[in-house]
Amino acid sequence: MRKLYVIGIGAGDPDQVTVQAVKAMRRVEAFFVIGKGEAAQELIDVRTAILAEHMDRPYRIVPIADPPRDRRPADYAGVVADWHARRSALLESAFAEVDGVGGILVWGDPALYDSTLRMIERVLARGEVTFDYEVIPGVTSAQALAARHRVVLHDIGESVHITTGRRLREEGLATPNALVMLDGDCAFTAISGDDVHIWWGAYLGMPDETLIEGPLPAVRDEIVRRRAELRARKGWIMDSYLLRRGG
Template sequence: MRKLYVIGIGAGDPDQVTMQAVKAMRKAEAFFVIGKGTEKQELVDVRTTILAEHVDTPHRIIEITDPPRERTPADYAGVVVDWHERRSELLEAAFDQVDGIGAILVWGDPALYDSTLRMVEHVLARGRADFGYEVIPGVTSIAALAARHRMVLHR
């Protein structure tokens, strides 16, 4: 069975990527990167920097162009549902190019403020792709900032 890792990379600092994330990255043969155009190319560049620093195994990067969506629609929820569906179709098509293990590098932690897990569930719900997936948590910006400023987050 094919496998997908959804890997949290924190705020983009290669030194804050967890060892669990590094181990998962080293198992992947392909990384899916959803590009958001030239104005956000830096987001792709940081991911490739993280891969260059931590992955010493052969791999390839499969870029997926993020489908456009209206940013201030009257029906925001409907537009987002449609956008997630179109993104999941693109991920499914890209995953067809991988026979073994693929991975997606997600900002922060995949369980917080991100739609990647919903996208993966959409792919599986359609039933055309068969794979297992594992979520690797990332260092959140809150944890990184609290550590940087030597703050305790509780009383």
């Protein structure tokens, strides 16, 4: 493989794929797709639909099975590091089998809570395979969430803190505006205060997109219930939310 394109494809809406992303996809001969099991087959289906709509040349799919990991580890950093090492090894093997131009379609943007670039650097650092790579930015779930709720992520002159559910639970709402991702345990339920507002969204840009917003004390239980229903029905969930104190 002489070149790899790492292409951000947005939060789920096929129309959010940029012209730059389409041009990059049309240079690719083999797309590497990391699967997450039957429960998340829809994630692969969306990628497949995007390729079917935009590709104007023959290409092939190189499937890669995502190695399992503990989702509630005591040593989070250690478990994730081991998972990344195993993922990198699988990518390296797949890269070695491709002659030409490869591509990886990344949900959202490769620079925000995605480890694809870290794994690529691991592969290159080993020196067994060499190639050039280029990163194509995509629409993030943060942008999609704000657009769907028709809200600005921060008030005038304020900052917005992008964090994870794990960090929110540990640190609390330390800034006026917090955009929370990767929250598997509804960390917003630990936030107190009648002056906190939440804008929540799941499956942004997809057919099952679900939006809830309002004062956190008033909609907290509704979000928890709805999230559990969606996850039970689909087998997976991707959601994010904005918290604002005084909102």
